[in-house]
Amino acid sequence: MRKYSTEKSKELYEEAKDYLLNGVASYFHKADNEEYPICFTHGSGSKMYDVDGNEYIDYTGAQGPMLLGYSPKEVYERIEDQLDRGSHFSATTPQLLELSKLLTEMIPCAEMVSYQNSGTEADMFAVRTARAYTGRIKIVKFESTYHGWSDELKVSVDTDDINDFGSRDNPDRYITTAGQRREASDDVIIVPFNDIDVIKKTFEKYPDEIAAVLMEPFICDSGPIPPQPGFLEEVISVAHEHHSIVIFDEVITGFRLSSGGAQKYFDVTPDMAVFAKAVTAGLPLAVIGGKKDIMNCGVISSGTFNANPVVVAAALGAISRYSGEGVYEKLQRIGDRLAAGLMEAGRKHGVPMFAKCYGGLVSWTVGMDRPPVDFRDWLENSDIDLYSKLYLGCRNYGVRLTERRGRVNLTTEHTPEDIERTIGVVDQVLSDIEKGVAL
Numbered sequence: 001m002r003k004y005s006t007e008k009s010k011e012l013y014e015e016a017k018d019y020l021l022n023g024v025a026s027y028f029h030k031a032d033n034e035e036y037p038i039c040f041t042h043g044s045g046s047k048m049y050d051v052d053g054n055e056y057i058d059y060t061g062a063q064g065p066m067l068l069g070y071s072p073k074e075v076y077e078r079i080e081d082q083l084d085r086g087s088h089f090s091a092t093t094p095q096l097l098e099l100s101k102l103l104t105e106m107i108p109c110a111e112m113v114s115y116q117n118s119g120t121e122a123d124m125f126a127v128r129t130a131r132a133y134t135g136r137i138k139i140v141k142f143e144s145t146y147h148g149w150s151d152e153l154k155v156s157v158d159t160d161d162i163n164d165f166g167s168r169d170n171p172d173r174y175i176t177t178a179g180q181r182r183e184a185s186d187d188v189i190i191v192p193f194n195d196i197d198v199i200k201k202t203f204e205k206y207p208d209e210i211a212a213v214l215m216e217p218f219i220c221d222s223g224p225i226p227p228q229p230g231f232l233e234e235v236i237s238v239a240h241e242h243h244s245i246v247i248f249d250e251v252i253t254g255f256r257l258s259s260g261g262a263q264k265y266f267d268v269t270p271d272m273a274v275f276a277k278a279v280t281a282g283l284p285l286a287v288i289g290g291k292k293d294i295m296n297c298g299v300i301s302s303g304t305f306n307a308n309p310v311v312v313a314a315a316l317g318a319i320s321r322y323s324g325e326g327v328y329e330k331l332q333r334i335g336d337r338l339a340a341g342l343m344e345a346g347r348k349h350g351v352p353m354f355a356k357c358y359g360g361l362v363s364w365t366v367g368m369d370r371p372p373v374d375f376r377d378w379l380e381n382s383d384i385d386l387y388s389k390l391y392l393g394c395r396n397y398g399v400r401l402t403e404r405r406g407r408v409n410l411t412t413e414h415t416p417e418d419i420e421r422t423i424g425v426v427d428q429v430l431s432d433i434e435k436g437v438a439l
C-alpha cells in the first residue's frame with residue numbers, strides 16, 4: 001500500500017501558525033499526535049481531498065454533521081434557492097414554522113423547539129431553562145461528557161489522567177483550559193456513567209437542589225460508551241421522583257442513531273433534548289426541544305443568527321433525506337459489516353476489539369473486547385496508544401478516523417467498497433505496527 005505525501009499541508013500549517021491561533025480554528029482540527037493537520041480543498045460523498053491531491057475515505061463526518069456525506073446535493077439545492085431570496089433577515093419566515101413543526105414530529109420529547117447556532121449555546125440554553133422551570137440551581141453531569149466549551153460545562157473532560165477526576169465516590173471537577181473560571185461550575189455535580197446507585201445517592205445528598213441531569217444518552221465524545229440496559233429509564237425515573245428533569249444532549253446522536261436520535265433508538269423519552277451537528281448536514285444550527293410547559297417557562301431566546309433562513313433551508317433538505325425510506329437500514333448494513341471487519345482484523349493480529357453499529361455510528365474500542373462501562377473503565381482498559389497509532393497509520397493510507405475516540409461516523413454515501421478498503425487499511429496498519437514499520 002502506498003503512503004501519502006502531505007508536504008503542502010505541512011508547509012501551510014507552518015505558515016498558518018503565525019496568523020491563526022494554534023494554526024487551526026478548533027483544537028479538534030489537529031490530533032495530539034499529528035505533527036501538522038491535513039489541509040483540505042474539498043469533499044464529496046464519503047471522500048475528502050487534500051492540498052497534495054490525496055483522497056481520503058472519511059469517518060470524521062466533520063465532527064459528526066455530515067451524515068449525508070460531503071456536498072449533499074439535495075441540501076445544497078435548498079440552500080441555493082434560499083440564497084436567491086436572501087441569506088439573513090433576523091426575522092421569522094414560513095420555512096421556520098415548517099421546520100419547527102417537522103422537528104416536533106420527529107424528536108419524541110419535543111412538543112416545542114427553540115434554536116441556537118451551536119451545541120455549546122444550546123446546552124447553555126437548556127440548562128438555563130431547567131433552572132427556570134424547577135427553581136433549582138444544581139446540574140448533574142457525567143464524567144468525560146462534553147457539552148460545549150462554556151466555563152460552566154467544560155469540566156471533567158479532555159484528560160487522560162485518571163487522577164484529574166478525583167475519587168470515584170466523590171469526583172472532582174477538572175478544569176480544562178487557561179482562563180476558565182472554576183467557580184462557574186460550582187453548581188455542577190460530576191458522577192460516573194452507568195451507575196444508578198450514585199445517581200440515587202446524589203439526589204439524596206442534595207434534596208430539592210438539582211434542576212437537571214444533563215447527559216449524552218450514549219457517550220460519544222469519549223469511549224464511545226453505550227448506556228447499559230435500563231440505565232436511561234432509571235435516571236429519568238429517579239430524577240422525576242425528585243421533581244428534577246432530564247436533558248439528553250443529542251448533539252452527536254441526534255439524527256445519527258435514528259431519525260429521532262438516541263431517544264427514539266432506545267425508546268426512552270427525556271424532558272428536554274439538544275440536537276445540533278447533523279440537523280443541517282453541514283451548517284451551524286442547534287435545536288432545543290422539550291415538553292411545552294418546560295420550554296414555555298419564561299427563558300428568553302436571543303441570538304442574531306439563530307435559525308437564519310440559509311440554515312433553515314439546509315435543515316429542511318437534510319431532514320427530508322433522513323425521513324426517506326431505508327436510510328437508517330442502509331447505514332446499519334454498512335456499519336454492521338465495518339464493525340465485523342474491524343473485529344476480524346483485531347483477531348488476526350491478536351488485538352482485543354469491540355465494535356458495534358448503532359444506525360449511523362460505529363462504536364469502536366481498541367484493546368477491549370466489550371464496551372466500556374464508564375470513562376474510568378475506558379481509560380484503564382482500552383489501548384489509547386494503539387488507537388492513536390491506528391489513527392495516524394490509517395490517515396497515511398487514506399482513511400480518516402476520528403482522533404483517539406473510536407467514534408466512526410458513517411454517512412449515507414459510504415459504499416461497500418469504502419468499507420472493504422477501510423478494513424484492509426486497518427489490517428495493514430496493524431501489521432505495520434507489529435513489524436515496527438514507521439507509520
Ligand SMILES: Cc1ncc(COP(=O)(O)O)c(C=O)c1O
Nearest residue numbers: 118119120146147148221251252
Ligand atoms: C455531545 C456534545 N455536546 C455539545 C457539543 C458542542 O457543540 P458545538 O461544537 O456545536 O458547540 C458537542 C461538540 O462536539 C458535543 O459532542
